[in-house]
Amino acid sequence: MAIRLTDSLSRKVRELQPGSPDGKFRFYNCGPTVYGPAHIGNFRTFVVNDLIRRLLELEFGADNVIHVRNITDVDDKTIRRSREENRSLSEVTGQWIDKFHRDCEALNCLPPTIEPTATSHIGDQIAMIAELIRKGHAYATPEGSVYFKVASFPEYGRLSRLKERELKLGATVKPQDRDADEKEDGSDFALWKAWKPEDGDIAWDSPWGRGRPGWHIECSAMSRKHLGDTIDLHTGGVDLLFPHHENEIAQSECCTGKPFARHWYHSEHLLVDGKKMSKSLGNLYTLDDLTAKGFSPAAIRYALLAGHPRKQLNFTLDSLHAAEKALATLRHYRERLPETGGSPDTFAPVFEALHDDLNTPAALGALFKVVNHGTEGVDRAGFDRVMFALGLRLDDEPRVEIPPQIRELAEKRWAAKQQKDWPTADALRAEIQAAGWQMLDRRDGYDLQPLKA
RNA sequence: GGCGCGGUAGCCAAGUGGUAAGGCCGGGCUCUGCAAAAGCCCUAUGCGCCGGUUCGAUUCCGGCCCGCGCCUCCA
Numbered sequence: 001m002a003i004r005l006t007d008s009l010s011r012k013v014r015e016l017q018p019g020s021p022d023g024k025f026r027f028y029n030c031g032p033t034v035y036g037p038a039h040i041g042n043f044r045t046f047v048v049n050d051l052i053r054r055l056l057e058l059e060f061g062a063d064n065v066i067h068v069r070n071i072t073d074v075d076d077k078t079i080r081r082s083r084e085e086n087r088s089l090s091e092v093t094g095q096w097i098d099k100f101h102r103d104c105e106a107l108n109c110l111p112p113t114i115e116p117t118a119t120s121h122i123g124d125q126i127a128m129i130a131e132l133i134r135k136g137h138a139y140a141t142p143e144g145s146v147y148f149k150v151a152s153f154p155e156y157g158r159l160s161r162l163k164e165r166e167l168k169l170g171a172t173v174k175p176q177d178r179d180a181d182e183k184e185d186g187s188d189f190a191l192w193k194a195w196k197p198e199d200g201d202i203a204w205d206s207p208w209g210r211g212r213p214g215w216h217i218e219c220s221a222m223s224r225k226h227l228g229d230t231i232d233l234h235t236g237g238v239d240l241l242f243p244h245h246e247n248e249i250a251q252s253e254c255c256t257g258k259p260f261a262r263h264w265y266h267s268e269h270l271l272v273d274g275k276k277m278s279k280s281l282g283n284l285y286t287l288d289d290l291t292a293k294g295f296s297p298a299a300i301r302y303a304l305l306a307g308h309p310r311k312q313l314n315f316t317l318d319s320l321h322a323a324e325k326a327l328a329t330l331r332h333y334r335e336r337l338p339e340t341g342g343s344p345d346t347f348a349p350v351f352e353a354l355h356d357d358l359n360t361p362a363a364l365g366a367l368f369k370v371v372n373h374g375t376e377g378v379d380r381a382g383f384d385r386v387m388f389a390l391g392l393r394l395d396d397e398p399r400v401e402i403p404p405q406i407r408e409l410a411e412k413r414w415a416a417k418q419q420k421d422w423p424t425a426d427a428l429r430a431e432i433q434a435a436g437w438q439m440l441d442r443r444d445g446y447d448l449q450p451l452k453a
Numbered sequence: 454g455g456c457g458c459g460g461u462a463g464c465c466a467a468g469u470g471g472u473a474a475g476g477c478c479g480g481g482c483u484c485u486g487c488a489a490a491a492g493c494c495c496u497a498u499g500c501g502c503c504g505g506u507u508c509g510a511u512u513c514c515g516g517c518c519c520g521c522g523c524c525u526c527c528a
Binding site: 042 | 457465467468474477478485488492525526527
């Protein structure tokens with residue numbers, strides 16, 4: 001069953017198919033800039049992309065999916081952070097790359113096939129810039145910067161449909177680029193940035209002097225290097241539509257003369273409390289912020305998938321509670337399932353929904369419809385395939401530290417219960433509850449949970 | 454000003470020209486020393502407002518109201 005996905009360029013829902021004869025599906029996903037911990041909004045994009053990755057694997061086979069996700073490890077923000085902390089750039093980016101990897105793992109995102117960094121592809125970027133200059137699509141300034149000449153690419157603006165880019169009345173007026181007067185045209189964007197004092201020792205040699213690459217060129221260069229001139233799918237958050245992806249198209253197509261990506265996909269942003277996340281509103285969550293509140297990464301992933309990826313999702317703590325409960329239901333359901341013997345078609349509606357432009361809410365609805373129907377005709381193999389597609393790890397229960405004194409009271413109560421000393425057992429239960437914990441008896445033991453607020 | 458998205462039960466959220474999936478919360482029941490957990494069952498005559506098209510609209514068209522995002526480096 002083909003995967004159908006909205007294409008941001010044609011604005012149509014189109015099938016995903018490998019475009020090259022080798023049958024490999026080439027997938028490029030714009031990754032993070034590593035200057036701090038990624039927030040939950042960033043992770044929505046990565047979780048959605050992980051869902052795409054998983055569906056592609058199921059559709060074409062794991063060996064036939066080449067998934068590239070870059071890491072931007074040199075730009076204004078990373079350089080600024082390095083200066084502020086008086087540490088080397090690689091020290092700063094290394095720290096946050098590690099953190100990003102740990103967070104992705106916690107959220108059960110499959111690692112990309114290739115994860116190139118901008119700094120390890122400086123030569124490729126320089127080569128591409130040189131080619132653009134040679135073909136008349138870019139120019140160097142006396143200061144040693146290189147800009148892409150937007151006017152040289154008539155197709156510019158096709159993706160974002162922003163042909164007229166002058167500031168209109170009512171638009172947020174932003175301070176002009178300090179390099180504005182170097183450019184031939186205000187729309188031109190930097191391919192290479194000449195060294196400035198605040199860049200410190202962060203610079204590479206180039207035919208235009210010392211400096212560093214502009215942001216957009218890295219994706220064009222790394223995508224080309226690892227996936228070829230034309231790729232099958234290019235994705236990112238909606239904010240990247242303009243200017244980042246628009247610029248990538250311009251650079252790549254002017255360089256190669258071939259279509260850059262056969263399919264574009266952009267996932268929508270996350271809102272918190274109905275507003276865009278921002279530090280001033282105090283509604284910016286990192287993964288650690290949420291796990292510190294006792295939520296499991298699996299529940300966070302579930303909550304991120306609970307809304308349609310192309311719709312703004314209002315992320316709330318409530319949705320995390322709901323996710324945690326829903327996962328518990330799935331966990332218990334799975335326990336009641338036989339290993340094999342189920343009908344292979346049971347979960348077809350779930351996959352149909354996922355293949356229909358990543359309709360995750362409909363897929364979860366279809367999943368629970370099966371669950372509510374009982375275990376008849378269902379087996380773990382089929383169920384686990386769904387869990388794989390969604391990337392939901394059912395063994396990922398929220399973990400909380402149990403204080404020793406609570407553990408001690410629980411042991412005493414368990415002993416009293418074994419003696420059928422009910423008054424003592426009840427007294428201890430009350431004591432444990434007064435301390436904010438709840439004791440859940442099982443046949444063969446007990447669990448302890450913090451009391452719900 | 455331009456581009457785009459959305460307003461469906463207490464909360465979240467799919468969906469369809471023919472009478473509303475699913476999750477959470479809430480309620481009931483079963484089970485169980487107690488308490489939970491788990492399982493089972495129930496929970497929108499209604500889909501922002503006003504018109505129109507239609508045998509029939511939440512779903513199509515028009516108008517209005519409200520909310521949100523983007524418009525040069527933010528996933």
